[in-house]
Amino acid sequence: MQTRRKFLHWSALSLPFLSLGRVVAKSNPTTQAAVKPIVVSTWDSGLPVNAVAWKILRENNGRALDAVEAGARWIEDDINCCVGLGGNPDRDGIVTLDACIMDEKANCGSVAGLSYIKHPISVARKLMETTPHVMLVGEGAMQFALANGFPKESGKLSKDAEKSYKDWLKKSEYKPVINIEQQQSKGKKNKKEHGPFAPSYFDDGTPNHDTMGTIAMDAGGNLSGACTTSGMAFKLHGRVGDSPIIGAGLFVDNEVGAATGSGQGEEVIRVAGTAIIVEMMRMGKSPKEACKIAVERIIKINPAKAKDFQVGFIAINKAGEYGAYSIQPGFSYSVTLAEDGGKVYKAESHYK
Numbered sequence: 001m002q003t004r005r006k007f008l009h010w011s012a013l014s015l016p017f018l019s020l021g022r023v024v025a026k027s028n029p030t031t032q033a034a035v036k037p038i039v040v041s042t043w044d045s046g047l048p049v050n051a052v053a054w055k056i057l058r059e060n061n062g063r064a065l066d067a068v069e070a071g072a073r074w075i076e077d078d079i080n081c082c083v084g085l086g087g088n089p090d091r092d093g094i095v096t097l098d099a100c101i102m103d104e105k106a107n108c109g110s111v112a113g114l115s116y117i118k119h120p121i122s123v124a125r126k127l128m129e130t131t132p133h134v135m136l137v138g139e140g141a142m143q144f145a146l147a148n149g150f151p152k153e154s155g156k157l158s159k160d161a162e163k164s165y166k167d168w169l170k171k172s173e174y175k176p177v178i179n180i181e182q183q184q185s186k187g188k189k190n191k192k193e194h195g196p197f198a199p200s201y202f203d204d205g206t207p208n209h210d211t212m213g214t215i216a217m218d219a220g221g222n223l224s225g226a227c228t229t230s231g232m233a234f235k236l237h238g239r240v241g242d243s244p245i246i247g248a249g250l251f252v253d254n255e256v257g258a259a260t261g262s263g264q265g266e267e268v269i270r271v272a273g274t275a276i277i278v279e280m281m282r283m284g285k286s287p288k289e290a291c292k293i294a295v296e297r298i299i300k301i302n303p304a305k306a307k308d309f310q311v312g313f314i315a316i317n318k319a320g321e322y323g324a325y326s327i328q329p330g331f332s333y334s335v336t337l338a339e340d341g342g343k344v345y346k347a348e349s350h351y352k
Contacts, residue, residue: 061218
């Protein structure tokens with residue numbers, strides 16, 4: 001749960017842009033050119049992530065790679081049930097983290113099934129920059145992290161995750177809610193009502209989220225992206241979703257654009273979702289059109305099944321245009337531009 005200190009820290013970061021606010025647009029923006037730099041993140045909880053990234057982008061023409069890593073670290077520091085060590089555990093009661101990062105030169109790093117390490121995104125970057133490998137998993141990822149100075153943290157569950165896990169153990173059933181908007185429409189804002197694929201709300205109304213995907217373009221026109229998550233709540237031990245997989249949860253091509261997303265990772269992996277989006281932008285599609293094509297490919301595999309889960313994508317292209325699209329309504333994303341404090345948009349969706 002966000003602490004008052006964390007909230008004040010976010011507010012301080014946002015002071016330079018008096019227009020910053022949790023402004024939610026009624027619909028997806030039309031394709032439009034943006035003034036560089038730009039940072040886009042999944043969900044309304046991406047606004048504070050964007051604020052951290054933006055601070056780097058606007059100071060000394062900061063690099064997009066540094067910006068997306070800083071944003072991911074901020075959310076990993078936050079104590080919540082969906083990202084970082086405060087996240088919900090797997091069915092064995094163990095929190096495992098997944099993350100990946102990719103820069104403008106196609107350098108990339110990834111970790112999956114990482115336990116006891118606070119910042120998987122930085123472990124992924126260290127792997128990218130110091131080894132010939134792209135991905136480490138499980139025990140090997142933890143050994144690498146420890147060898148490179150990342151401290152081993154306690155494996156104790158956060159207060160909220162422990163409560164969620166105990167509640168889940170009563171029936172051991174897995175019935176995800178597609179979006180928090182469905183619960184809000186019923187007048188519910190209790191964290192017990194959230195699914196692992198969508199933003200949720202704690203008992204006091206504090207916003208929460210699941211996978212945090214962030215893509216950015218710096219003042220030099222270079223692109224980078226980061227994706228971090230604690231994965232599907234109460235998953236089978238060892239399960240890995242799309243978030244740490246380059247070409248599924250994140251893809252960057254500095255000649256074309258970048259894409260990331262959030263949702264049921266297994267379905268994204270089946271179609272190499274973000275790689276498709278970048279290729280569609282290479283062929284001249286707008287970011288929103290490209291995201292829509294990827295969503296439609298997922299639905300085409302099994303239309304009946306697709307009605308029961310959510311996937312949402314965001315993308316930006318080399319021209320600084322941005323867009324999003326999702327399977328179900330309720331997917332939101334945060335955009336921060338030069339001279340614009342940040343806005344939250346609701347993506348258009350296949351099902352209405």
